[in-house]
Amino acid sequence: MTSNKYEVLTPALCTLIWRSLAFLFLGFYWVMNNAEEAGILFLLFLIIMALARWRIEMPAWTTLFDQAVCIITVTLWPGAWFALAIPVFEVMLKGKPWFMIPSLIFLIVEAQSSLMLLLILFSAAFTGVALYSWSKSVDLYKKESDRERRHRYELESFKRELLSASAQTAKMAKLEERNRISKSLHDHVGHELTGAILALRAFEQLWKEGDPQAERLFFQAKERFSESSRHLRETVRNMKPISTLGMESFKEITEQFNMCPVQLNIYGDTSKIPSYLWGILEPALKESLTNVFRHSEATHVKVSLDVSESIVRLFIFNDGVLKGSSGYGIGLRNLRQRAQSVGGSLSASSVKEGFQLVCVLPLEKDEQE
Amino acid sequence: MTIFFFAIKRCFRNVMNIIFLCVLPILVILMPDEEWLPLPLGFQMYGVILLFAAGRIVSIMMDDRAKGILTRVGISPITHLQYLWQNLLAYSLILIVQVGLVIIAGSLYGHDLIHPFLLFVVYSLFALTAIGFSLAWFSLFRHKETAFAVLIGMVFLMAMAGGMLWPLDMMPELMQRFAMLLPTYWLAESITIVASQGDISELLIPFAMLLLFTIAFLIIGSKRRLA
Numbered sequence: 001m002t003s004n005k006y007e008v009l010t011p012a013l014c015t016l017i018w019r020s021l022a023f024l025f026l027g028f029y030w031v032m033n034n035a036e037e038a039g040i041l042f043l044l045f046l047i048i049m050a051l052a053r054w055r056i057e058m059p060a061w062t063t064l065f066d067q068a069v070c071i072i073t074v075t076l077w078p079g080a081w082f083a084l085a086i087p088v089f090e091v092m093l094k095g096k097p098w099f100m101i102p103s104l105i106f107l108i109v110e111a112q113s114s115l116m117l118l119l120i121l122f123s124a125a126f127t128g129v130a131l132y133s134w135s136k137s138v139d140l141y142k143k144e145s146d147r148e149r150r151h152r153y154e155l156e157s158f159k160r161e162l163l164s165a166s167a168q169t170a171k172m173a174k175l176e177e178r179n180r181i182s183k184s185l186h187d188h189v190g191h192e193l194t195g196a197i198l199a200l201r202a203f204e205q206l207w208k209e210g211d212p213q214a215e216r217l218f219f220q221a222k223e224r225f226s227e228s229s230r231h232l233r234e235t236v237r238n239m240k241p242i243s244t245l246g247m248e249s250f251k252e253i254t255e256q257f258n259m260c261p262v263q264l265n266i267y268g269d270t271s272k273i274p275s276y277l278w279g280i281l282e283p284a285l286k287e288s289l290t291n292v293f294r295h296s297e298a299t300h301v302k303v304s305l306d307v308s309e310s311i312v313r314l315f316i317f318n319d320g321v322l323k324g325s326s327g328y329g330i331g332l333r334n335l336r337q338r339a340q341s342v343g344g345s346l347s348a349s350s351v352k353e354g355f356q357l358v359c360v361l362p363l364e365k366d367e368q369e
Numbered sequence: 370m371t372i373f374f375f376a377i378k379r380c381f382r383n384v385m386n387i388i389f390l391c392v393l394p395i396l397v398i399l400m401p402d403e404e405w406l407p408l409p410l411g412f413q414m415y416g417v418i419l420l421f422a423a424g425r426i427v428s429i430m431m432d433d434r435a436k437g438i439l440t441r442v443g444i445s446p447i448t449h450l451q452y453l454w455q456n457l458l459a460y461s462l463i464l465i466v467q468v469g470l471v472i473i474a475g476s477l478y479g480h481d482l483i484h485p486f487l488l489f490v491v492y493s494l495f496a497l498t499a500i501g502f503s504l505a506w507f508s509l510f511r512h513k514e515t516a517f518a519v520l521i522g523m524v525f526l527m528a529m530a531g532g533m534l535w536p537l538d539m540m541p542e543l544m545q546r547f548a549m550l551l552p553t554y555w556l557a558e559s560i561t562i563v564a565s566q567g568d569i570s571e572l573l574i575p576f577a578m579l580l581l582f583t584i585a586f587l588i589i590g591s592k593r594r595l596a
Contacts, residue, residue: 027550031543031546031550037549040550040578041574041577041578041581044581044582048585048588051588051589052588054588055588055591055592
């Protein structure tokens with residue numbers, strides 16, 4: 001939120017200023033005019049009504065009292081005509097001009113057509129309407145911004161849930177795949193291998209005894225071995241995805257980037273990284289390389305991927321100076337949320353020599369699953 | 370009514386308060402009669418003393434605000450309205466009793482008070498206005514010392530401009546009209562009416578003015594401000 005230096009000037013404050021000025025002028029007018037005691041009584045009454053309006057929310061019909069008092073006082077002190085500006089202002093401030101009808105009728109009946117009076121009443125009405133619509137629009141903006149904020153929070157929490165759900169799904173898919181492989185190995189390869197082993201044992205027995213049937217059993221066992229080897233090959237081929245994944249695609253991305261040389265260092269065993277973490281590391285690399293291309297004039301980019309026992313750390317550094325806006329853009333913010341959803345963190349910061357991005361993701365131990 | 374009784378006790382805890390509430394009224398009674406004044410000199414000045422006394426005792430509520438007692442009251446099951454009216458009732462009662470005692474003692478001392486009962490009503494009403502004025506005054510300030518320092522000047526100004534210390538006829542016409550915007554003018558006015566044995570209906574406007582001033586001051590002062 002940026003602070004606005006005009007924020008002090010709210011509709012409420014302007015209303016207060018208007019009322020104070022009105023009473024100041026009215027008071028001066030009374031002092032300069034012939035000083036009647038009724039005038040001061042009347043003035044004090046109006047001041048009390050205004051103070052009450054300042055302290056508590058008073059409905060628009062209470063201005064009828066003001067009007068009545070004005071009309072009564074007019075017979076004693078003609079200056080009270082000008083005081084009608086106060087109920088006019090209050091009525092307009094509430095957006096209910098029809099409460100002014102009694103005074104209007106009285107004005108017409110008394111045939112008051114002093115230009116000064118009409119001017120003052122009109123300007124009071126105009127100020128009241130302006131303040132009324134101002135406060136209405138301020139209220140509207142406040143409501144609007146509240147609603148927007150709520151929507152944004154809802155969206156963010158929804159996104160977090162979605163991300164954690166996707167991580168969950170990836171884990172589930174892995175488990176299912178593992179299940180499928182083990183089933184396939186058990187049903188086909190294992191079965192054939194067991195059969196082959198049994199055949200070999202029988203062959204061994206017969207071969208020792210010099211039975212002529214041994215040869216047939218040997219071929220049978222050989223057949224079974226080749227069958228199981230075929231199953232094994234098939235299972236492995238089914239497992240292997242068509243598109244490149246993980247490390248290979250990581251290398252591909254860095255090779256394809258041709259704006260400046262990218263130095264890629266990899267430490268540790270990358271096979272420990274599960275696929276759903278690759279799903280974060282890859283976009284992080286892509287995003288930061290895109291940012292380098294878009295926002296900086298880097299001559300060198302260093303990427304290092306560090307896999308330790310329990311965490312993966314991706315460090316991307318470029319020596320370009322940041323151009324334009326700083327802070328988190330939408331891409332980095334998204335990545336950050338994705339990193340947070342798997343319990344990791346991502347931070348991007350501008351350092352003296354350039355810009356760096358560090359992403360740390362936790363590795364889950366296989367034993368826990 | 371715990372707050373009410375406690376407020377009464379609190380008013381007499383401070384030496385300065387006791388001087389304002391008990392010693393100064395005695396001085397009022399002991400002041401001599403003057404030829405050129407309708408009332409004894411002390412009774413002409415009594416309004417100023419009432420203003421100061423009200424300022425002293427209402428400043429207790431400002432202490433509450435400054436020391437954060439009001440915040441603690443705010444979280445207790447006491448509404449701000451209860452706190453306010455019990456305190457104000459206690460202060461009003463103290464000042465009205467003081468007014469009554471001063472007038473009874475004055476008559477017993479031998480002063481000619483012309484119409485003691487009406488005078489009692491006038492001063493009691495003014496005591497309420499003084500309490501309201503002090504309440505509104507202290508609500509405008511953050512520090513008690515500043516508020517008091519300015520209040521002293523303000524009270525003398527009001528007393529002088531309102532015609533409590535000398536007749537208003539000595540001042541220019543414009544000043545006389547400005548004076549009508551001060552509550553002290555209406556006290557002086559009603560005292561003059563009582564002293565000149567005027568018609569009771571003449572007192573109506575001054576009384577209405579004092580009441581309206583009290584209401585206006587109470588509306589300003591009743592706004593809850595937490596330090």
